[in-house]
Amino acid sequence: MDKDRIIHLLVNEETDSLFQKADDVRRKHCGDEIHLRGIIEYSNHCRCLCAYCGLFADNHDLPRYRMNQEQILETALKAFNQGVRTIVLQGGEDTHFNADLLCEIIQDVKSIGDVAVTLSSGEFPRDDYQKMRDAGADRYLLKIETTNPEIYKRLHPGLSQENRIRCLHDLKELGFQTGSGALIGLPGQTIEDIADDILFCANLNLDMVTFSPFIPHPGTPLAKESGGDWLFSHKVLAVSRLAMPDAHIPCSTALASITPDDYKTSLKSGANVVMADLTPPEFVEYYDIYPGKAPTGDKKERDAVQRLKNIIAELGRPLAVNRGDSLIQ
Numbered sequence: 001m002d003k004d005r006i007i008h009l010l011v012n013e014e015t016d017s018l019f020q021k022a023d024d025v026r027r028k029h030c031g032d033e034i035h036l037r038g039i040i041e042y043s044n045h046c047r048c049l050c051a052y053c054g055l056f057a058d059n060h061d062l063p064r065y066r067m068n069q070e071q072i073l074e075t076a077l078k079a080f081n082q083g084v085r086t087i088v089l090q091g092g093e094d095t096h097f098n099a100d101l102l103c104e105i106i107q108d109v110k111s112i113g114d115v116a117v118t119l120s121s122g123e124f125p126r127d128d129y130q131k132m133r134d135a136g137a138d139r140y141l142l143k144i145e146t147t148n149p150e151i152y153k154r155l156h157p158g159l160s161q162e163n164r165i166r167c168l169h170d171l172k173e174l175g176f177q178t179g180s181g182a183l184i185g186l187p188g189q190t191i192e193d194i195a196d197d198i199l200f201c202a203n204l205n206l207d208m209v210t211f212s213p214f215i216p217h218p219g220t221p222l223a224k225e226s227g228g229d230w231l232f233s234h235k236v237l238a239v240s241r242l243a244m245p246d247a248h249i250p251c252s253t254a255l256a257s258i259t260p261d262d263y264k265t266s267l268k269s270g271a272n273v274v275m276a277d278l279t280p281p282e283f284v285e286y287y288d289i290y291p292g293k294a295p296t297g298d299k300k301e302r303d304a305v306q307r308l309k310n311i312i313a314e315l316g317r318p319l320a321v322n323r324g325d326s327l328i329q
């Protein structure tokens with residue numbers, strides 16, 4: 001798919017017809033099974049200064065936490081016992097969780113049984129990724145966030161887009177099932193930029209891809225900006241399915257934080273994966289990437305895995321019982 005076609009689909013294609021096409025492609029290439037991944041947000045410490053993210057290092061109002069190894073293992077074990085076969089370990093770029101510690105945690109989780117481990121821990125040197133792979137990590141998520149070099153530079157002080165791309169190439173070469181994606185609706189971002197983001201992911205032949213709306217966080221420099229548009233974000237998801245027929249595409253949690261019914265909309269317009277937040281209730285509200293992400297009050301205590309199983313059952317689609325490894329050729 002070329003850039004003009006992507007832009008045409010985003011701008012001119014009628015929504016219902018676009019969603020239907022994406023659903024058909026998803027069925028043909030991925031089948032009807034929905035994969036349920038469990039995510040453990042093990043630390044909200046972060047050295048980065050990403051201008052959109054509530055965890056950015058200069059947010060001094062945010063209480064910071066780190067889960068210990070026992071807590072991480074216990075959380076993963078509970079999810080495994082509920083049938084979850086992919087554990088995603090996600091954290092801010094926290095120097096405490098260096099490659100050696102992450103390797104121990106990977107080994108802990110892998111010792112549970114036949115479970116895939118996905119890391120989402122940010123940028124590391126290639127040697128560190130190699131250690132993590134050797135320790136048994138199966139997959140890695142690292143969003144490019146935006147391919148537009150100026151926007152990237154403006155929103156990520158101290159980071160380099162070149163290094164991020166280097167990370168993605170290293171991860172692929174080291175045999176990680178690799179995921180990336182971008183934010184939609186960043187200040188200054190155009191439809192052309194989004195088309196470039198989709199093409200970037202398609203050209204990397206990614207195993208997993210996520211596009212999600214930017215949601216302004218009041219404690220960040222982008223507090224007063226408007227966020228990504230709901231319908232447009234759904235359309236980007238659908239177009240990304242058409243551009244990457246056999247990639248695993250999750251329902252974006254950011255979209256579902258606007259209305260929970262978005263899970264169903266996404267699963268009927270290209271997505272084939274859902275992510276349950278396993279982070280224990282005592283920490284979950286502090287993983288405050290964007291407003292509305294974390295459950296509060298008694299919702300916090302509710303079982304995220306069960307909630308998503310119910311949504312899948314209501315849709316009448318089968319829940320995958322395997323690890324849901326990469327489908328790409």
Ligand code: 5AD
Nearest residue numbers: 052053143213214215217254289290
């Ligand atoms: N809105 C939506 N997504 C965000 N992320 C960070 N901040 C925001 C925000 N304000 C996403 C980034 C990052 C992932 C962990 O969370 O894409 O990769």
